[in-house]
Amino acid sequence: MTDNATSGPGPHQQKRARAGFGYGFAAYGIWGLLPLYFVVLAPATAYEIVALRIVFSLVVCLLMLAVTHSVGRFIRLFRDGSAVLALTVAGVLIAGNWLLYTVATTTGHTLEASLGYFINPLVAILLGVLVLHEKLRPLQWTAIAVGALAVVIMAVFYGAVPWLSLGLAFTFGFYGLVKSRVGSRYPALITLTGETAMITPLALVAVALLGAQGQITLTSEGTGHFLLLLSSGVITAVPLLLFGAAAARLPLSTVGMLQYIAPIGQFILAVLVFHEEMPPERWVGFGLVWLAVVLLVLDAVRAPRAPRLPRR
Known part of the structure; x- marks a missing residue:
């Protein structure tokens, strides 16, 4: 009886897990609904949205550093040359990802954005093989092959290579790869602030150029539009905080499965709300990409059990 009583998770662990699921669903739910937010920002262009999102995100991050008394640790980050370089690359990659995503969702291509984030886990696995020399299990290889077949079918029969989808998948895949090199050394808020700070000068230049061309809508479309654009920093930071809270309470494999909530939400919006073809x-x-996702989920479910099989 003692073994049975101690083998399962206790009430505290169960409470943490339930909270983790709540945080995870909230984070990925917000990311899945972001297309609605970008659409209501019209007539702001994707370039203005992304540039202001970077600037306002930095403001929010700095405020959070002050509240958590982490400013000193953030300043010390700049003594680590390798971390600064990595975060600069990460900042450029995530800015590119944001721009592609915003372009997709504001020009009637939300389906391609959804496809990109369904493909992203496949790209992450592929990068693990090519860059980190990781070994894949049979189901993972099968999933990558099925995903590649899906891209070929769309390119040949649909008549166009899904460049937006591939761009989103690869920019975020490389972003995750770069962040993994520094994420173990610094808290998430420190690295997020660092990468945002690195690309803020580029964002300010973009704002200046857009302003010179008369393409800044921040102060020209009324109070509501101004507040919506101003809130982009909060909309960026809040799901990241929720994600961090979920990751601290749930196994990595569980968090990985929750990530499909976002592209599912984007797909539903694209078909039912935006009526994309x-x-x-x-x-x-x-369908082939979803099959690849199912294979990855099956592999993730089976993999943790594999080491325990010889004990029978």
Whole structure:
């Protein structure tokens, strides 16, 4: 009886797990609904949205550093040359990812954004093989092959390579790879602030150029539009904080499965709200990508059990 009583998670662990699921669903739910936010920011262009998002995100991050008394540790980050270089690269990658995502969702290509984030886990696994020389299990290889077939089918039969989807998947995949090199040395808030600070000068230059061309809508479309753009920093920071809270309470494999909430939400918005076209060829491509996702989920479920099989 003692073994049975101690083998399962206690009330405290169960409470933490329930909270973790709540935080995870909230984080990925917000990310899944972001297309609605970007659409209501019209007539702001994708370039203005991303540039202001970077600037306001830095403001929010600095305020959070002050509240958590982490300013000193953030300043010490700049003594670590390798970390500064990595975060600069990470900042450029995530800015590119944000720009592609915003362009997709503001120009009627939310389906391609959804596809990109369904493909992203496959890209992350592929980068693990090519860059980190990781060994894959059979189901992972099968998932990558099925995902590649989906891209080929869309390129050949739908008539266009899904460049936006691939761009989103690869920029975020490389971003995760770069961040993994510094994430173990510094808290998430420190690295987020660092990468945002590195690209803020570029964002300010973009704002200046857009302003010179008369393309800044921040102060020209009324109070509501101003507040919506101003809130971009909060909308960026809040799901990241929720994600961090979920990751601290749940196994990594569970968090990995929750990530599919965001592209599912984007897909539903694209089809039911934005009424984007889904011809048969695109359904086939999405179907193959979803099959690849199912294979990855099955592999993730089976993998933790593998080491315990010899004990029987």
